[in-house]
Amino acid sequence: RPLVGTALVVLGVLCASFSVKMRRLSRAMIFRNNFQIHRRGLSKTVASASKVSLIPCLNDNYAYLIHNSKTGITAVVDPAEAAPVKAALEKENLSLDYILNTHHHWDHVGGNEELKEAFGAKIVGPLEDEKRIPGIDILLGDGEIWDMEGEKVHVFHTPGHTSGHCAFYMPNSGSVFTGDTLFSLGCGRLFEGTPEQMHSSLSKIAALPSETMIYCGHEYTQSNAKFAVHVDPKNKDLQKRNEEIASLRSQGLPTIPTSIELEKKTNPFLRSSDPLLRDSIDAAESASDVEVFTKLRAMKDSF
Secondary structure (H helix, E strand, C coil), rough: HHHHHHHHHHHHHHHHHHHHHHHHHHHHHHHHHHHHHHHHHHHHHCCEEEEEEEEEECCEEEEEEEEECCCCCCEEEEECCCCHHHHHHHHHCCCEEEEECCCCCCCCCCCCCHHHHHHHCCEEEHHHHHHCCCCCCCECCCCEEEEEEEEEEEEEECCCCCCCCCEEEEEECEEEEEHHHHHCEEEEECCCCCCCHHHHHHHHHCCCCCCCEEEEEECHHHHHHHHHHCCCCCCCHHHHHHHHHHHHHHCCCCCCCEEEEHHHHHHHHHCCCCCHHHHHHHCCCCHHHHHHHHHHHHHHHHC
C-alpha cells in the first residue's frame, strides 16, 4: 500500500507538470497564430498604402483623389473642375503632387491649370494628347510603367472614345482608372475611334486581374443598366446587379467602383461572345465578336 500511495503521488506530479506544459504550448501557439495573422494583415496594409477617394464634379463626373500614406504622394485623376478637388484636399489636409488625365475632353481636364497653379502639381497624360491637354508636363506612351514616386502606374493606350485616350492601372492598389473607355455596364461613345479600336481597348482592360477595381469617368450606371437588361434579359447576374444599382441610387450613393469580375459578368460590351446575348440581339451565327460589339454600340447610341 505505501508503494501504491507513492505511485499515485508521482503520477499526480507528472500530470500536473504535463498540464502546465500543455498550457504553455497552447499560449505559444495562440501567440504564434496571432502574430502570423497580424503579419498577414500588415502585409495587406503595406501593399494597399494608396487610398482612392471619389470626388463628384459637374453633373455626373467623377475625379479621383489618390493618396499614398507610405510615400505621402497625392494625385488626382481627371479633375473636371478645381473647386471640389481643392475642398477634398483641404478636408484631408493634403497638397497635390500630380494630375493624371485619361484624355483631353474639357470635362476631364477643366481643373488642370487652376490646380497646377495652386499646388505646383505636374500634369501627366497620354503622349497622343500632347497638344490637347492644357499644361501637360509628363507624356506617357502605351505600355510604359511610370514610377509615381513609389507607385507603379501602367499606361494603356485605349483609343475609341478619343484617339489619344489612355487608362492608368496601379497593380499595387488593384485599381484601374478608365476615363470614358469602360463604364460600369457600358463603354464610351466613339467620337474619334473605330469599333475595332474600342473593342481592342476594352479587351486590354478586361484582361486585368478579376479583383481589379474600376474607377470610371461618369456616374452612368443606372442609365447603362436599362440598356444592358434590354439586350441581355436572361442574365441573372445582371438582374441582381440592377437591383443593387437601383438601391444605391435611391439613396444618392455612387455605384463606383465596380470590378473587372463584375463587369465581365454583366457589361454587354464585354460579352460579345456570349451565346444568350448574341441570340437576344439577333446577331448572325457567323458574326465576329467585333461585329457583335459594333451592333451593340449602334443600338446603345439610339436607345
